[in-house]
Amino acid sequence: MSNVSSIFKEKSSEKASDLSHRATINHNIGKYDAVVPMGKSQFDDIDFVREKAKNIKWKALETLDVQLEKFEVNILRRGAKVIWAENPEQACEAVLKICREKNCNAIVKSKSMVTEEIHLNDFLEHHHIESVETDLGEYIQQLDGEPPYHIVTPAMHKSKEDVARVFHEHLNTPLNLSPEQLTLVAREKMREKYMQAKVGITGANFIIADTGSIAITENEGNARLSSAWPKTHIVITGIEKVIPSLNDLALFWPLLATYGTGQQMTVYNSIISGPRQENEQDGPDEMYVILLDNGRTHVMQDPVSRESLYCIRCGACLNACPVYKNIGGHSYGTTYSGPIGSVITPNLKGLGDWNHLSNASSLCGNCTEVCAVKINLHELLLHNRREAVRTGEGSMFEKIAWTIWQQGMLHRSMMNLGNSKIKNWMVNKAFKGWASQRAELIFPEKTFNQLWKERNSTK
Numbered sequence: 001m002s003n004v005s006s007i008f009k010e011k012s013s014e015k016a017s018d019l020s021h022r023a024t025i026n027h028n029i030g031k032y033d034a035v036v037p038m039g040k041s042q043f044d045d046i047d048f049v050r051e052k053a054k055n056i057k058w059k060a061l062e063t064l065d066v067q068l069e070k071f072e073v074n075i076l077r078r079g080a081k082v083i084w085a086e087n088p089e090q091a092c093e094a095v096l097k098i099c100r101e102k103n104c105n106a107i108v109k110s111k112s113m114v115t116e117e118i119h120l121n122d123f124l125e126h127h128h129i130e131s132v133e134t135d136l137g138e139y140i141q142q143l144d145g146e147p148p149y150h151i152v153t154p155a156m157h158k159s160k161e162d163v164a165r166v167f168h169e170h171l172n173t174p175l176n177l178s179p180e181q182l183t184l185v186a187r188e189k190m191r192e193k194y195m196q197a198k199v200g201i202t203g204a205n206f207i208i209a210d211t212g213s214i215a216i217t218e219n220e221g222n223a224r225l226s227s228a229w230p231k232t233h234i235v236i237t238g239i240e241k242v243i244p245s246l247n248d249l250a251l252f253w254p255l256l257a258t259y260g261t262g263q264q265m266t267v268y269n270s271i272i273s274g275p276r277q278e279n280e281q282d283g284p285d286e287m288y289v290i291l292l293d294n295g296r297t298h299v300m301q302d303p304v305s306r307e308s309l310y311c312i313r314c315g316a317c318l319n320a321c322p323v324y325k326n327i328g329g330h331s332y333g334t335t336y337s338g339p340i341g342s343v344i345t346p347n348l349k350g351l352g353d354w355n356h357l358s359n360a361s362s363l364c365g366n367c368t369e370v371c372a373v374k375i376n377l378h379e380l381l382l383h384n385r386r387e388a389v390r391t392g393e394g395s396m397f398e399k400i401a402w403t404i405w406q407q408g409m410l411h412r413s414m415m416n417l418g419n420s421k422i423k424n425w426m427v428n429k430a431f432k433g434w435a436s437q438r439a440e441l442i443f444p445e446k447t448f449n450q451l452w453k454e455r456n457s458t459k
Contacts, residue, residue: 003358012327012360021157028156029319030366035262036316041252043392053255054373057310060209060242065302067242068291070331076210080287080378086241088118091292094148095120095201096130098130098288102232104198110216110223112203113313114149114238114292117335120201122168131201132193134222136186139362143170149320149329151336152315157328161272190222199282200226204237205256205312207291211246213273214289217253217266219315221325233275233284239291240309252312259314295348304383308343309374317367323360332357339367343380351384353447358384412449421444 005056014022043049060067072082098106107124110129119133120144125373137154141147147351148154155163160179167173171189181282202223204214214235216223227233243252249271257263276283299305318324318338318426329337332402334345334354342357359382367377402405408414420443427443428435435441 004353008331008333008360009354011333015331018052021328022326024159025157026325028153029325032262032319033223036258039254039258039262039380042258046109046203049251049255050372050374053312054310054375055250056251057241057312057373061240061300061306061309062337063244064239064242065112066238066324067244068207070209071207071212071242072291074210075274075289076212078277080212080274080289081292083288085292085294087294087360088292089337090238091290091294092120092123094288094290095124095128095236096127098232098234099124099199102198104129104232106132106193106197107199107201108132108134108193108226108230109201110203110218111138111154111224112201112236113148113151113335114203114236115201117238117294118236120236132190132197134190134193134220134226135218136183136220139186139190143167146330147335149316149337150315151313151338152170157330165314174439176319194225194229195266197230199232199234200228200230201234201236202227204235204241204289206249206252207237207239208246208249208271209242209244211271211273213271215253216250216270216272217256217268218270219261219263219387220266224268227270227272227284231285233272233287235272235289236292237288238296239293240296240311245249255372255385256312256314259316259370272388292311297440299344299347302347305343305347305380307375308340308347308377308380310374310375311344311400313342314372316370316372320366320370322362322364322366324399326362342376343377343384346384346388349392351388355388355393356383416447416449 018437038285040046047316076082083094085094098104105128109131111429115121121133124131126260133139135154137156138148140155140158140163149275149402150156158166159184163179163182164173164175164177167177167185168175171185173182173185177185202216205217206215207213208215212236214226218224243249254265257266260266272287275285275287280358296309299309315338318329321339326339332338332345334341334349334357336344338359345357346354359383361378363378363380363381366377368379371377423443424441428440
C-alpha cells in the first residue's frame, strides 16, 4: 500500500467519524441543493443543454491542437504573450522570471485551481514573493494554512464561527464579528494589496479559440481587479479549457453558474483579449498566458479517459457524492477532490500511487447524473480500476483474493468446500476490509445448492 493511500484511509476514517464536520458540509451542500433548481429553470430542456455542451467539448478536445494554435495566433495579434508549459516546474519558473523582470515582490491572485495544482503559492514564497489570494474563501484558507476544500467553495467546511476564529488569530479582529463585518475586513486588507502588486495572476474558466480570449466568471469582482489593476497580468490555465467559439459562452456561462452555485448567471463575467490597447483606458500594460499540460496530453491518449477533460469545474459531482459528503475534500490529499478528482488524479499523477481514489466510490452514479456536461464519471472510475489491474498496479493480496473469488464463482464444488464456520472465518478474519467497518457476514449452515438438492431429491 502506498503512503498516499494510507494517509487517505486515515484521514477519511477520521473525518467520517467527525459529526461536526459532516454537519457543516451537509448544511452548506443543502443550501446549494435548494437553489440549483432555480438556476435550472432558465433552461427549457436541461438535458439537451448538457448534451450540447458535451458535444462542444468533444469537438474542442478532438481538435485540441488546432484550437490551441488558433487561440495563440489570435491573442498574439492583440499584444499578449503565450508560454507553453509541459509541467509545474516550467509554469512556476515562467512566473518567477516575469516577476523578477518587473522587480515584483508581491502579487495578487484570484481563485484558480490550476495554480493550486502547480503549488504556485509555495513556490513564490520560497523565492520571497508574497502571493495573496483575493477570493474570500481562498483568503480564509490561506490565512489558516490550508488548501482549498472544494473546487468552487474553498472554505465550505468552515462555519462562520470558524472564520471568525481564523480572522481573530491572524488579523487580531474581535471574535464576535458578523459575516458582513468579516467580509469588510478582508476587503480592506485586499485593497491595500491591489495597490502594491505589480503582477496579478488569474486562471481562466474558458479559453476562446476564434477570438483569442480568456473568459473568467466570478461573484466577487476580485478576478477583475487582479487582471486589470496591476501593470502585468499572468493567466495560468490548463490546455483542456479551450472552447471553439465566443458564441459558446452563451451556453457555458449560464450552465456553469447553475451547476456551480445555483445562479442563473454569475455576477461578474469577463472576456479578456490581451493587454490594454491604445484606445483603452483600463487594463494591464502586459499580458502573459501560460498554457499548462501537466499530464493532460497523456490523458488525451486514452480515448476513454479523454472524456474527463470535458470538465468545466462546476463542482456539482462533489456536492452529489455520498463519499465526499462524509469524508470531505482534504481527505483526498490532492488538488481535485470528489468524483472528478478520483477520475483525473490517477491519470495526471499515475495509477501506481493514486489508484486508491478510483476505489473510493460507491458507484451509485449520482455524479454522472448531475454532471453539467454529462461526463460518465462512474464509468470512468471503473475504467481506472480496470487499467490499474491491467497494468499490474493492484496489490498482491488483492490479486490473490480476487483469483480465489473468481475460481469459487466458476466452480460450484469449491463454493461447497468447508462448513459455515470456516467461511465465516475467511470473510471476517482473513479478509478484514469488510468487518472493520460493518457487521460480520454470517453464512448459513447449508448453501442454496445443498438446499436445492435436498428439496428436489424428495420428489
